Amino acid sequence: MKLTPEQRVTLHGFNNLTKSLSFNMYDICYTKTRDEREAYIQYIDEQYNAERLTNILKAVSEIIGAHVLNVAKQDYVPQGASVTLLVSEGPVVEVPTESFEESPGPLPDNVVLQLDKSHITVHTYPEYHPDEGISTFRADIDVSTCGEISPLKALNYLIRSFDTDIITIDYRVRGFTRDINGHKLFIDHEISSIQNYIPDDIKNVYDMIDVNIYQENIFHTKCKLKEFDLNNYLFGYTKEKLEAEEIEDIAARVKSEMDEIFYGKNMNHGFIQ
Known part of the structure; x- marks a missing residue:
């Protein structure tokens, strides 16, 4: 339950709640030949190298x-990269009145929150199908914070940082903190999805489904692009x-790949293996 300033609970010590956001994005491309596949993997490795991911x-x-x-x-050989940041509480430039209001978070020019004892990681996984000409790129990002704030405030920026066809997002609040009477609090903000x-402009271009377990403070959302233009999935040429x-x-084939990733299971579409 979201608390107003008048209702704010006095805690016994530090807020020990851990809020974890897992953001997984997938980019899909049709690469007909081996040369196209290798060029696509090289392109991805250049676009999402360790230096850019760090930024x-x-x-x-x-x-x-x-x-x-x-x-x-x-940066790994033959492909892929990983970055891990250990972070601690930083200076607060501005603190909003309602830090937990359910709304899209800021972009990088607004520093509005603080945290302590936390980490942020990213791992990338470029790969390709051995037969069907499908190449995919997956990036996994985890933002784990400890204290009052929620990493969901960074979700807006993360989605805009990757050119993505499929997104899976997991958010979970773990552990508990105590008020001054020893009463346990297992979540300190209101969330429904x-x-x-x-942001609305992003939701308008994706089909979305939720799988939430409210009693466990576990929230899951999947996103898949609504519009399909084959030119966006060809590497180095157009459908003309x-x-x-x-x-x-x-x-x-491309739509099949997207459906399988979105629904999390293999589907028999009658393609020759």
Whole structure:
């Protein structure tokens, strides 16, 4: 339950609640040949290398008012990258009256919150199907905070930082804190859906479904692009260079890949393996 300033509970010591946001994005591309696949993987590795990912995570830390204590980053061979930031409480530039109001969070030019004893991580996973010409890129980002604030305030910026076809988002509040009488508090803010933290202009372009377990303070949202334009999934050329039958076949394969990722299961679409 969200508390007004007049209702604010006095805690016994530090707020020990841990709020964890897991943000997984998928980019899908049709790569017909081995050369196209290798070029796509190289492109992804250049676009989302450890240096750029570090800058994205530093922006996240600024949004939630964190001070970066340590940065560990690595570009892997043959592909992929990882970055981990350890962060602590940072200076507060501005504190909103209602820190937990369900609304899209700020972009990096607004530092409005603070946190302590937390971390932010990202791992990337470029890969491709051995037969069907489908290549995918997945980025996993985890933002874990301890204290009063919610990492959901960084969700707006994270979605805008990646060109993504499928998004899966998990948010969970773990542990408990105590008031001065020893009464346990298992959540300190009101939340009905992760979607309330996603801007309308983003929600308008995605189909979304929720799977929430309110009694466990677990929230899950999946997003898939509504509009499909095959040109957005071809690497280095457009569909105008393809025959009608090939356009239909490639579109079916890409849509199948998106559906399988979105629903989390393999589907038999009759493609030749």
